[in-house]
Structure formats: structure tokens, C-alpha cells
Amino acid sequence: MIRKEKLLIVSHREIARDIFELTFQGDLAAEIKRPGQFVHVKVSDAAVPLLRRPVSIARADAAAGTITLIYRRGGEGTALLAARKQGERVDVIGPLGNGFPADDSLKGRKVLLAGGGIGVPPLYGLSLKLKALGAEPVHVLGFDTKSSVFYEKEFEAIGETFVSTVDGSTGTKGFVTDIIDLFRLNFDTLYACGPVQMLKALEMRFPEKEVYLSLEERMGCGIGACFACVCHVPGDPDGYRKVCSDGPVFKAGEVVLSC
The missing domain is CATH 3.40.50.80 (Nucleotide-binding domain of ferredoxin-NADP reductase (FNR) module)
Structure with missing residues (x-):
């Protein structure tokens, strides 16, 4: 089930050049069922930037109630996220998307x-x-x-x-x-x-x-409503898949890799 929750930052550190490991704690961790899903993060409590940032989930531990994200500091949004400190709470929506099949x-x-x-x-x-x-x-x-x-x-x-x-x-x-x-x-x-x-x-x-x-892929809503992250379907000029809700994981050949 998709949740919107203010998650607690329990750890936040730079692990390589401009690469950060961010660990949250909260009830949302129990909802993550499949590796390869992602969350949509509100990087600042201010109105700007307006859009959330999609970040893939590196690991979820339901027993500990933790979610670990790894992201690159690049533009304005991720620079604001990199400045967030342990003990702060961050507005997160997730889990989103379909992950890797593993059974x-x-x-x-x-x-x-x-x-x-x-x-x-x-x-x-x-x-x-x-x-x-x-x-x-x-x-x-x-x-x-x-x-x-x-x-x-x-x-x-x-x-x-x-x-x-x-x-x-x-x-x-x-x-x-x-x-x-x-x-x-x-x-x-x-x-x-x-x-x-x-x-x-x-x-x-x-x-x-x-x-x-x-x-x-860059995303707008993250839930399939805005059509900002579509990819074409091979052999069908009118066919498409949404990376945020149909993906982000696709079987090879299912979409045209040019989005």
C-alpha cells in the first residue's frame, strides 16, 4: 500500500564523491515488498522546489522499520536533500513502481x-x-x-x-x-x-x-497521472508505458530504450 509519511532520518552520510546514503525510519518500510521499487521524496519543507525527487530504494528492513536510499547530489533538489540532518523528518511517498521479479x-x-x-x-x-x-x-x-x-x-x-x-x-x-x-x-x-x-x-x-x-527517468507525479515519463512500445507508435507506474523495471524488449 502506498503511504505518505514524515520519515525520521536516522543516518545520512557521503559515501563517495557526491554520493549519499540516507537511512529513514518509519512505518512505510513494512510496505516495501519488491526490490527495485522507489520513493518520491519532498527534499525541502519550503514550497520550492515544487516537485518531489524519485529515489530508488537500496534496502528495506521491515523488522527494523528502516529504508536506505542512495542518491547523487547534482541539481538543486538533491543539493537540498544532501543538507538534511539526522533527526529531521522528511515527507516521503511510497513505495512506488514495480520492482524486479524475484521468487x-x-x-x-x-x-x-x-x-x-x-x-x-x-x-x-x-x-x-x-x-x-x-x-x-x-x-x-x-x-x-x-x-x-x-x-x-x-x-x-x-x-x-x-x-x-x-x-x-x-x-x-x-x-x-x-x-x-x-x-x-x-x-x-x-x-x-x-x-x-x-x-x-x-x-x-x-x-x-x-x-x-x-x-x-525524470518524473512529475510518480504515480502515473501526469504522463511525464512515458516510453514507447516497440512496433506501436501510439503505444506507451509509464516508467513510474508500469516500471521502472521492464523485461527487455517491452519498451523502446530512448526515453
Whole structure:
């Protein structure tokens, strides 16, 4: 059930250059059922900025009543969010969207999780669930440079983890796809989140595999009412899907990756 709640900030810290880990506590945590969902955050108590910011959920712990978000400080909204302090309360709506499919059918299967930049966070909660289901998660995490890398150790604690950087300052030089090729990674199912160019490359490279892609997109309402985040359906010029309510996770080929 979607809730609107003033969540308590219990932890807020910078974990890489302009990357922040924000942990809330509140009843909303119990409503999060699927990794890959997101929340819509009111970054300031003031009237400006008007629109909320969508932030993917890195981890939800219903028992502890906590929700952990990881976001990048970039524009005005996320800069205001980065200034919020432990002990403050933040207006949050969620959980929103449809997350990654993960059930008992994945037990014993090798699952590849590919994340690019700020697309990495939702894969963390997914990997924890896959591990609990008895799957074998393997992680490929792509970043621009060494100072942008985060959660490498957290992923390593769950399963095999590879890191790439565009400039080669740490890990393997190149992109996520370079790691998959270099180490000849085999898998049954692929889950990915990151820049659309990365998602397109993975979709084209593995047409015979079961592939799920989580899209990053600017949003207005976050609940499917404003049509600000639509993607076209292949072969149907009038067909579309809403990233916020139909997604953000889609099976490869379900939408045109140009939104």
C-alpha cells in the first residue's frame, strides 16, 4: 500500500564523491515488498522546489522499520536533500513502481546484476533477496572513476563482484559490458539498472537471455497521472508505458530504450 509519511532520518552520510546514503525510519518500510521499487521524496519543507525527487530504494528492513536510499547530489533538489540532518523528518511517498521479479524459481540459478553509477543502489536489495532465495548473484558495477565507487565491499559480502571504471583508476578499465566479455561471465538471468546506453548494449547483446532492465527517468507525479515519463512500445507508435507506474523495471524488449 502506498503511504505518505514524515520519515525520521536516522543516518545520512557521503559515501563517495557526491554520493549519499540516507537511512529513514518509519512505518512505510513494512510496505516495501519488491526490490527495485522507489520513493518520491519532498527534499525541502519550503514550497520550492515544487516537485518531489524519485529515489530508488537500496534496502528495506521491515523488522527494523528502516529504508536506505542512495542518491547523487547534482541539481538543486538533491543539493537540498544532501543538507538534511539526522533527526529531521522528511515527507516521503511510497513505495512506488514495480520492482524486479524475484521468487523461488531462481533458486540454484546464476543471476548477473549489472549496475552503472547511480543505477547500482537498487541492485543491492535485489542481491540480498536473491541470496536468501538460494540464487547465486554475481555483480558487475560500473563507475566513472575511483572516487565515484561505492558499496563494493557490501556487494562482495553477498557474492562475486567485479568493478569497472571508465578511466581505469580502479578495477577493470572500461564498461560493464567489457567485464562481462573479459571474464566470460555466464548467467541464467540478468538484472540491470543504469544509463540508457548501458541498458541498450545489454539488451542487444543477450537477446536469448531472460533480461530485466530498470529505467532511470525524470518524473512529475510518480504515480502515473501526469504522463511525464512515458516510453514507447516497440512496433506501436501510439503505444506507451509509464516508467513510474508500469516500471521502472521492464523485461527487455517491452519498451523502446530512448526515453
